[in-house]
Amino acid sequence: MCRVSTQATDRDEALRVTGLSVTYGTATPVLSDVNLVVHQGEFLAIAGPNGGGKTTLLRAVLGLVKPASGSVALYGVPADSFRDRARIGYLRQRSDVGVEAPVTVREVVTAGRLPRTRRFGPLRTPDRTAVDAAIHRVGLEGLESMRVRRLSGGQQQRVFLAKLLAAEPTLLFLDEPTTGVDADAQEQFAELLCELNSGLGVTILYVSHEFGAVERHVDRLVLVNGGIRFDGAPHDLPGQWHDPSHTHAAGHPPHKSTPPKDR
Amino acid sequence: MGPLDLEFMRTAYLVGAIVGCTAPLVGLLLVERRMSLIGDGLGHVAFAGVGFGLVLGVEPVLTALVAAIIGAVAIEWVRSSRLAAGDRALALLFYSGLAGGVVLVSSAGQFNASVNSYLFGSILTISDRDLVLTGLLGFVVAIVISALWRSLTAVAIDEEGAAVTGIPVRVLNVLVAVLAAVVVAVSIRTVGVLLIGALMVLPVMTAASLAWSLKSTAAIGAALGALTALVGLTAAFYGNWAPGGTIVLVAAMTYAVVLTVTALRRS
Numbered sequence: 017m018c019r020v021s022t023q024a025t026d027r028d029e030a031l032r033v034t035g036l037s038v039t040y041g042t043a044t045p046v047l048s049d050v051n052l053v054v055h056q057g058e059f060l061a062i063a064g065p066n067g068g069g070k071t072t073l074l075r076a077v078l079g080l081v082k083p084a085s086g087s088v089a090l091y092g093v094p095a096d097s098f099r100d101r102a103r104i105g106y107l108r109q110r111s112d113v114g115v116e117a118p119v120t121v122r123e124v125v126t127a128g129r130l131p132r133t134r135r136f137g138p139l140r141t142p143d144r145t146a147v148d149a150a151i152h153r154v155g156l157e158g159l160e161s162m163r164v165r166r167l168s169g170g171q172q173q174r175v176f177l178a179k180l181l182a183a184e185p186t187l188l189f190l191d192e193p194t195t196g197v198d199a200d201a202q203e204q205f206a207e208l209l210c211e212l213n214s215g216l217g218v219t220i221l222y223v224s225h226e227f228g229a230v231e232r233h234v235d236r237l238v239l240v241n242g243g244i245r246f247d248g249a250p251h252d253l254p255g256q257w258h259d260p261s262h263t264h265a266a267g268h269p270p271h272k273s274t275p276p277k278d279r
Numbered sequence: 280m281g282p283l284d285l286e287f288m289r290t291a292y293l294v295g296a297i298v299g300c301t302a303p304l305v306g307l308l309l310v311e312r313r314m315s316l317i318g319d320g321l322g323h324v325a326f327a328g329v330g331f332g333l334v335l336g337v338e339p340v341l342t343a344l345v346a347a348i349i350g351a352v353a354i355e356w357v358r359s360s361r362l363a364a365g366d367r368a369l370a371l372l373f374y375s376g377l378a379g380g381v382v383l384v385s386s387a388g389q390f391n392a393s394v395n396s397y398l399f400g401s402i403l404t405i406s407d408r409d410l411v412l413t414g415l416l417g418f419v420v421a422i423v424i425s426a427l428w429r430s431l432t433a434v435a436i437d438e439e440g441a442a443v444t445g446i447p448v449r450v451l452n453v454l455v456a457v458l459a460a461v462v463v464a465v466s467i468r469t470v471g472v473l474l475i476g477a478l479m480v481l482p483v484m485t486a487a488s489l490a491w492s493l494k495s496t497a498a499i500g501a502a503l504g505a506l507t508a509l510v511g512l513t514a515a516f517y518g519n520w521a522p523g524g525t526i527v528l529v530a531a532m533t534y535a536v537v538l539t540v541t542a543l544r545r546s
Binding site: 078079080101102105106107108113116117118120123124130131133135136137138139161163179180183189 | 307310311426427429430432433435436437439440441442443444445446447483486487490491492493494495496
């Protein structure tokens with residue numbers, strides 16, 4: 017475990033989701049009536065079967081998907097009017113640099129600093145220092161000028177994490193960040209997250225259907241399959257659900273609607 | 280007598296170099312948004328603007344600029360709305376633009392050789408006024424891109440990640456579309472509306488296989504674009520060919536050569 021859970025109070029909420037439902041134009045909602053409170057400093061794993069709505073939950077919270085009903089508050093402020101967005105970092109599923117042209121580690125991490133800088137002109141010295149610090153924190157110093165696509169899958173994940181860290185976020189949303197990465201790299205990545213959580217107090221929501229690597233680091237596990245099916249400490253998870261990728265075997269059938277891509 | 284002895288060629292070289300330099304800078308941003316063919320589509324829409332200009336007796340480059348900007352904003356709206364029929368909407372916009380242009384130009388009684396000069400460029404029609412206009416707009420495009428480089432590339436690298444952290448993604452995307460419209464309009468005289476898309480994209484593709492970073496891709500792309508325009512104009516002068524086609528063929532051949540050499544070196 018990274019850290020002892022902080023005492024929950026109303027004031028230290030990082031995220032509150034109330035009565036959230038999402039439909040993709042079908043009769044069956046992808047998520048229905050989700051209620052979730054995440055306190056600052058928590059390291060939360062969100063697990064569940066593919067198509068169960070984990071990614072949708074994250075995207076709805078971040079405003080990338082419009083919910084049918086319900087509300088989201090970030091740090092006590094309704095998400096729509098939450099202005100301190102630089103505090104949020106989001107690593108999407110199957111992350112890749114969006115560009116075909118060669119792009120270096122430093123260029124990607126520098127892009128992540130943008131929320132904390134002015135939008136125009138060259139990077140100022142304190143921002144450069146923050147970029148260097150983020151690269152150093154994920155252990156990629158010496159590789160700054162390397163092209164991202166020439167790095168291993170595990171190293172690329174660390175580049176994307178450094179990109180988030182460059183903005184010094186306090187709340188990270190990571191959507192299956194280690195998919196396709198080997199077990200060693202997954203373990204290193206989990207330890208890195210643990211350091212961020214315990215050392216810097218960063219709140220982390222980690223979505224995965226194969227969350228083995230982070231299972232022992234998290235305070236709390238939330239199982240999502242159309243709604244929240246379990247919310248508690250990982251060791252309290254009922255035995256038959258222990259493989260979260262097979263939640264539906266425990267009496268919660270997967271949705272029949274055709275799942276949209278990247279759900 | 281060489282091309283530099285003629286004033287119209289000196290003007291053409293200057294305009295060509297400016298367009299050649301700025302087109303790939305905008306092109307890089309389009310390519311990275313997987314919108315490589317947008318320059319081509321905007322050219323079609325700009326042609327409708329040319330038609331309006333001829334009918335109304337207004338400078339066609341200016342009306343083309345207005346039409347291209349309207350088209351660019353519409354395209355960006357369709358793209359960002361992720362409309363299911365977005366692809367068809369764009370096809371409708373592009374073909375209506377070209378067809379509308381043809382009808383307007385013919386109704387203005389100008390459906391003759393001058394149409395070709397707008398479609399494919401013509402060295403002889405470049406005036407000093409075009410040079411000033413191209414220089415001015417080219418300068419604005421280059422300044423805007425370099426000033427907002429970090430913002431524009433951050434959106435290209437990870438659009439959703441940028442949106443989530445409060446970066447005004449939509450504004451920046453509209454800006455890129457408008458910059459593309461400006462480049463299309465100013466390049467009418469040199470390469471023409473039907474071929475400008477190629478000058479936006481081909482040097483970027485070549486640069487990407489030579490470069491080592493995003494910034495170097497932009498720099499090499501701009502340099503290659505300018506060089507391509509100069510070589511193309513010279514070849515067009517001696518061969519008495521349409522400059523737009525010649526410039527684009529030079530760009531395409533450069534890409535083919537670089538691709539072949541890179542492949543051979545790898546094997």
